[in-house]
Amino acid sequence: MKIGEVAKLSGVSIRTVDYYTNCGLLAVERSQANYRLYPDTVLHTLDRIQLLKKQRMSIAEIQEVLKASDMGEAEELIEDVIEEFNCLQRKITYLEEQLKDAPAHVKLQISKTLENKMVAIATLLALL
Structure with a gap:
């Protein structure tokens, strides 16, 4: 063409x-x-x-x-990562609903627990 x-x-x-x-x-x-x-x-x-x-x-x-x-590798990997992010988004939405009325100390504890994982996710996003 x-x-x-x-x-x-x-x-x-x-x-x-x-x-x-x-x-x-x-x-x-x-x-x-x-x-x-x-x-x-x-x-x-x-x-x-x-x-x-x-x-x-x-x-x-x-x-x-x-x-x-x-090389055929990146596209499959990107699709897998997108699928994982979609799954995480559904879990986050569910967690938000569950924690809506939770006490502040419970929210803080969960936040601290998830903090390291969020750093790993941010690092992965930076690589993409």
Whole structure:
């Protein structure tokens, strides 16, 4: 596909496609007439880039994720982590409901118990 078709099908501008190409995020080949030709997989890659940008990742971080995804490991790991976070969110919501009327000293004790775990979670988020 030529750059205009990629832009049209993906919903991003030609300038954005060009920028991602220059950053090394998108694979491209040149035709004999020196047109940039993109493989069909570029649309999936653009979707992933947009998703990662919504997560406030930098271009360098996106490059690392895409590189790791090429190896097939990162994507599965990210899905597992997201699933774990969703599970934790449900547990937190349940705990909040249970503690709504609990005395302050019970809340403080639970807070201290969970503090170290929260540091570990924050560290993991920083790595992502």
